[in-house]
Amino acid sequence: MRKVYLDNAAGTPLLSEVRDAMMPYLGEIFGNPSSLHDWGDGAREAMDTAREQVAGLIGGAADEIIFTSCGTESNNLAVKGLAMAQQNKGKHVVVSAIEHFSVLHAARTLEKLGFEVTEVPVDRYGAVDPDAVRRSIRKDTALVSIMHANGEIGTIEPIKQIAAVTREMKVPFHTDAVATAGTIPVDVKALGVDALSLAGSQFYGPKGSGALWVRKGVRLIPLLDGGIQEGGRRSGTENVPAIVGLGKAAEIAAAQMSARVGRLSPLGDRLLKELPGKIDHVVVTGHPQDRLPGHASFCVEFIEGESLLMLLNSKGIAVSSGSACTSRALKASHVLLAIGLSHEIAQGSVLMTMGLDSTPEDIDYVLETMPPVVDRLRQMSPLYAKFTKSGKGGNQDAHL
């Protein structure tokens, strides 16, 4: 059976070049980078190189990079650390309604510490309106955190325009770029942000690797207290192999970016264009143009996304019904509800994210496998039976 992995948003495979770069640090170069002897030197030099590579990917300076253990840690450090550092100014935080839970739930924790949180709504494509951000900022706003792109619906946010607002209003601005860094061009100077999160497992780097870029001069309270690693901003013995892998993955991503986008975009576009022609009642989610390359997200009415996922899995196809971080919660996605979908439609959420291994033949296989699988599920659906009996079957508004 053909094996088709279309769940790169949940994690990309590790590039063999990245693994090769990591191997010495899983072997003879095992020293602690903080050690003052020769055994520490090799580890420390490797970290310096990785810091340059990660900074290079996003147009920052090496000493502005804080290595973390994942995107979730980067986001927690940014949201809690920047807000806490600004609390003399005020205890108000602005986020969008479709942030990843590592931002939203970090904001919830701030609420327990006396902060107020404003959630800026999004339009039906999931886009944040920079003017809505402007209206939500108050005198006591300590932080704005809006994601660069949403991994679930693929929408890329107008970060540059939002940054113009936050700069004018002198509020620190963090963006969660976990879905974009290493995938599409990200330049902290061009974007104009003050802090940016990224994760290696999103661009063919290792799990357990992440970084937070923080503009020089912006204060941050650490999340992990302890020694003096990462300039005291993130203590803990450094995960040298993961950091080396993150650096290598960043270097390769920067070099191959336009080629990758050129390969991925047509694959995603084709799925989004052709699927609604093969299956009735498909609602494409996310922005029609401003979206991640190789990213197809939609809701199939009258089925449950998890059931579709299972059936496709039995046909060798890996997809997701939303964020992997919450896939076992089996609740309607807050992102889909925020773009105005009903609980019923949101239930049928499917997310297909292509990667470097994806081929046009994979897409052929998905396009031919999907319709009978959806049919089979709908035949078992009481809702669909009710719907077709009601005679509304002809009103196939999502059928192009």
Place this chain on the structure above:
Amino acid sequence: MRKVYLDNAAGTPLLSEVRDAMMPYLGEIFGNPSSLHDWGDGAREAMDTAREQVAGLIGGAADEIIFTSCGTESNNLAVKGLAMAQQNKGKHVVVSAIEHFSVLHAARTLEKLGFEVTEVPVDRYGAVDPDAVRRSIRKDTALVSIMHANGEIGTIEPIKQIAAVTREMKVPFHTDAVATAGTIPVDVKALGVDALSLAGSQFYGPKGSGALWVRKGVRLIPLLDGGIQEGGRRSGTENVPAIVGLGKAAEIAAAQMSARVGRLSPLGDRLLKELPGKIDHVVVTGHPQDRLPGHASFCVEFIEGESLLMLLNSKGIAVSSGSACTSRALKASHVLLAIGLSHEIAQGSVLMTMGLDSTPEDIDYVLETMPPVVDRLRQMSPLYAKFTKSGKGGNQDAHL
């Protein structure tokens, strides 16, 4: 030149069996353990195995293990998470004066959130008196955190006796077992603690791996908010290769523990016994009996530990002058000051920690290399010149 690595406290090399166990998860099994499809299954099953292995090492249950990114994260999660969860009871925390900075500085952060912190002193061997812990506990004490052993001076604390006190007084008790888990027998039931931190890089497992064991029923506020990984207690995409490596290292450590202790103990004992006979004015630090196997710590008067470290490095020997986490801070160790040493003596701190690769010949080499190196440093020391001129040179109280 002979190469002798005596800085295992800063990090142990990765066992080749551990690396082999990790390799598939740096290759074909790259899925996200939270994914519901086949690609997630292999990763999830591997995590289940690792959870059993880590629980097995410390006599806990698998579902009581929370995987983290390092010992520092485990300690921060324990200290902040347990204290915050208990704050309805009160805002007072008890630690010892010689905790690792990941505990001490986490406690400092709690102070900023309105907690009070009592530091229990230690005796000249670095031992905590369980009665002193009893006297420090108040009605509003939310947490006691005392380390199982101190990595800098090797002293093993009377955790069982302290746990008897905390149990009687109904206060949650966390122990930082980063220096002991995987090195000497650790059993959470026998110790009677409520939470315990460990780190893979201390027992031939990978960097970037750690765990916090929390007794079932003990509440904990997460440090990293986000998805539902680790039962919502530690969000973030799981670092599967590191977790697999941690599990394998735990399994091997449990099987080989008594053999390892039997090999390491005589090496450390020999250094501690013979060095003061070869070098004048050496002050052995830590407990004479209750100490980590293969652990030799002492202060060499009239020299600086960092200078000795550098000179030994040039002879192929890796040692440390204290905790790697603070080695670049070049300040007198809080641990050495807490056991009553003067700043002057604490400056000459040297830490030699043996590992599985250490041999009796390594110890021979160290014992023959040290005296001329110390002599050379002392010849450059104005303090030593003053001391010998004063005629006190004959009073070699540390010379056995």
